[in-house]
Amino acid sequence: MPMDVDTHIALGLDQPFPTEVNGRSVREIKDALNVPGDAQYHPCAEAYPRDGVETGTVTKFADWQQTELYGGTRRDLWAYVPAGVGDSPPVIVFNDGAGYLARNGAVRATVVLDNLAAAGDIEPTAAVFINPGLPVADDPERERWQRSMEYDSMTPDYGRFLIDEALPFVEKELGISFSTDPHKRTVCGISSGGICAFNTAWHHPGSFGRVLSHCGSFTNIRGGHNFPYLVRTTETKDIRVFLQSGEQDAAIPLGDWPLANKTMANALEYAGYDYRFEFGTGGHSPRHGGALFAESLRWLWRQG
Numbered sequence: 001m002p003m004d005v006d007t008h009i010a011l012g013l014d015q016p017f018p019t020e021v022n023g024r025s026v027r028e029i030k031d032a033l034n035v036p037g038d039a040q041y042h043p044c045a046e047a048y049p050r051d052g053v054e055t056g057t058v059t060k061f062a063d064w065q066q067t068e069l070y071g072g073t074r075r076d077l078w079a080y081v082p083a084g085v086g087d088s089p090p091v092i093v094f095n096d097g098a099g100y101l102a103r104n105g106a107v108r109a110t111v112v113l114d115n116l117a118a119a120g121d122i123e124p125t126a127a128v129f130i131n132p133g134l135p136v137a138d139d140p141e142r143e144r145w146q147r148s149m150e151y152d153s154m155t156p157d158y159g160r161f162l163i164d165e166a167l168p169f170v171e172k173e174l175g176i177s178f179s180t181d182p183h184k185r186t187v188c189g190i191s192s193g194g195i196c197a198f199n200t201a202w203h204h205p206g207s208f209g210r211v212l213s214h215c216g217s218f219t220n221i222r223g224g225h226n227f228p229y230l231v232r233t234t235e236t237k238d239i240r241v242f243l244q245s246g247e248q249d250a251a252i253p254l255g256d257w258p259l260a261n262k263t264m265a266n267a268l269e270y271a272g273y274d275y276r277f278e279f280g281t282g283g284h285s286p287r288h289g290g291a292l293f294a295e296s297l298r299w300l301w302r303q304g
Helices: 005-010 026-032 097-101 109-118 140-152 157-174 192-203 224-233 257-270 287-291 293-300
Strands: 057-064 073-081 091-095 126-130 185-190 210-214 240-246 274-280
Touching: 057 157, 073 097, 073 109, 073 157, 091 097, 091 109, 091 157, 091 192, 097 109, 097 126, 109 126, 109 293, 126 157, 140 157, 140 192, 157 192, 185 192, 192 210, 192 224, 210 287, 210 293, 224 257, 240 257, 240 287, 240 293, 257 274, 287 293
Parallel strands: 091 126, 091 185, 185 210, 210 240, 240 274
Antiparallel strands: 057 073, 073 126
């Protein structure tokens, strides 16, 4: 039986989490950002420009504020359109977009997309890189929590933001229409952006059918530790999921990321999902995910 509300409150589960307890701190997550286990991981071979491969175009929209769902926020977003794009191309959305877009970063997403499309491994695929919001007005407290509110919340809101606001804006500005086939619409992210990617597809499987989660925060930040239970006890949804984590990923008062991702993978297995889990030696960084990025896309977008 579910816990009754009175017990939930009596246990203090309705209260904000402590930032320090038992001599441990949530700030220890920084210890997992640069660990020896990540030294073996480098950007995948497809992350480097190749002679003869046409590059797509990237358009930046700075300080974008056209959102009612997250009113009073501004954010940068970028849209990538590949060379040779056809009508209604597939699209992949990147949370924490600047990091995935960075040409000298761990992932270098547009270069990988260029090379995979040129090799015929994937259809030419558009991409939208979105940063979390920042308050328009000076509000340090909202600035501190806005990313978590958008990414860690287990509500349909972020998916609605993509479906109703961000993607239509990009389509209108660029004169392009993304595919409406959920199997050709992917959400990708790391950490809180990773659980956000899953949460978006979970609430909107008719709009997003592919998930790529790097070091996903399936921990008790805003209740995300409940996803394994929900996966096990809900009729299987038509989404394909690629999870990545590592043995030196974060462990703080809010949860243990390696264990949380293993538990999530076990739940997906139990419920009969089409999923893949890559567990390496790294920490809470995009390095392992970057090394696997091209292979991740081939697997997620394979036929059948």
